[in-house]
Amino acid sequence: MDAVRKAYNQICTQWYEFRRKCSVNACIAEFAKLLKPGSKILDIGCGTGYPVAAWLDGHGFEVTGIDISEKMIEKAKTLSLIHACFFVQDFLDLKTEEKFDAVIAFDSLWHIEYSRQRELYGRVAALMNPGGFFLFTHGKRDGEVTGIMYETEFYYSALDRAEVHRLLGESGLEILSSIEDYEEASTGDRELLIIARKRA
Numbered sequence: 001m002d003a004v005r006k007a008y009n010q011i012c013t014q015w016y017e018f019r020r021k022c023s024v025n026a027c028i029a030e031f032a033k034l035l036k037p038g039s040k041i042l043d044i045g046c047g048t049g050y051p052v053a054a055w056l057d058g059h060g061f062e063v064t065g066i067d068i069s070e071k072m073i074e075k076a077k078t079l080s081l082i083h084a085c086f087f088v089q090d091f092l093d094l095k096t097e098e099k100f101d102a103v104i105a106f107d108s109l110w111h112i113e114y115s116r117q118r119e120l121y122g123r124v125a126a127l128m129n130p131g132g133f134f135l136f137t138h139g140k141r142d143g144e145v146t147g148i149m150y151e152t153e154f155y156y157s158a159l160d161r162a163e164v165h166r167l168l169g170e171s172g173l174e175i176l177s178s179i180e181d182y183e184e185a186s187t188g189d190r191e192l193l194i195i196a197r198k199r200a
Contacts, residue, residue, distance in 0.1 A: 001068055001090055004111045004155055008047075008069035011150040016048045016075050024055035025106065025187040031135045031195060032059060039101035042066070042127060044091050045108025049076030049084065052106060057081040064100070066091060091123070092116060099129045105136035107190075114144045114157035121164075121171040130200040134173060138164065140180055140191040161192060172199050 008015070035041075039061050046053050046065030053063045053076065063081070066089035067073050076086040091105075092112065103124050112120065124134055139145075139158030147154050159167070161180065168175055173196040182193040 001092070001112070005068040005070075007149075007152045007154050008067075009071045011152050012048070012069065012071035012075065014150045015072070016050075019048055020050050022051050023186050024051045026184050027135070027182070027187055027193060028052055028055065028104065028106070031102075031104070031133065032056065032061070034133050034195075035061065035102055038062065040064070040098075041102045041104060042100040044103065044105040044124075045111070046076060046086060047072045049079050049081065049086060052104065053084050053086075054079055054081060057084040064098070066094065092119070094123075094127075096127070098127075100127055100132060101129055102133045102135075103128060105134075107137050109136055110139050110156045110158055111154070112157065117157060117159050118167060121167045121173060125171040125173055125198055128198045130198055132198045133176075134194075134196045134198070136194055137182075137190045138192045138194070158191075164192070164194070168194070168196050173197065174199055 037060055041061050041063050043053050043063055043065040046067050049065055053065045056063050063084035065086040068090050070088050073086050073088045109120055140161045142160040144157040175196050177195040179193045182190045
């Protein structure tokens with residue numbers, strides 16, 4: 001993850017300028033309709049906090065945003081959001097007694113090492129209250145790849161969709177929606193968008 005951290009620190013200014021012009025992803029706004037007012041949300045890979053955490057904060061949700069990029073978190077803190085807090089934190093090292101009503105991992109889990117992909121869903125479930133909701137995007141093909149963003153190389157990995165479904169079930173998470181090749185104007189194309197709920 002150190003290479004991913006360095007890459008995001010490197011592109012932070014460009015990323016911030018791009019994201020602050022974006023509207024909230026439509027799938028996030030729809031997801032929020034599942035949640036009770038004031039729900040506590042963990043945003044894994046929150047980036048600069050805009051637009052997702054800022055939108056959630058503005059709608060009265062309590063947001064804890066974590067990201068491995070120090071520069072991204074610095075930007076997020078400048079938003080001075082009322083109901084949100086931000087921490088430099090690798091999700092795989094997160095230790096907390098706090099439980100969340102929802103977890104969002106938008107474009108973040110695919111940066112985690114392939115060798116640790118099978119750990120993710122149990123870790124997420126352990127952080128959630130019974131009946132809590134989980135939204136995430138991911139790749140749908142098993143393996144590792146690299147890509148270029150803002151002339152900087154990024155690492156990605158994923159399991160195939162069937163394996164992700166199996167691991168979610170084993171972790172006590174019921175799949176509510178699983179969409180391949182999801183596309184809409186504010187989000188763009190994503191190979192996989194899943195919403196799941198932790199069983200009571």
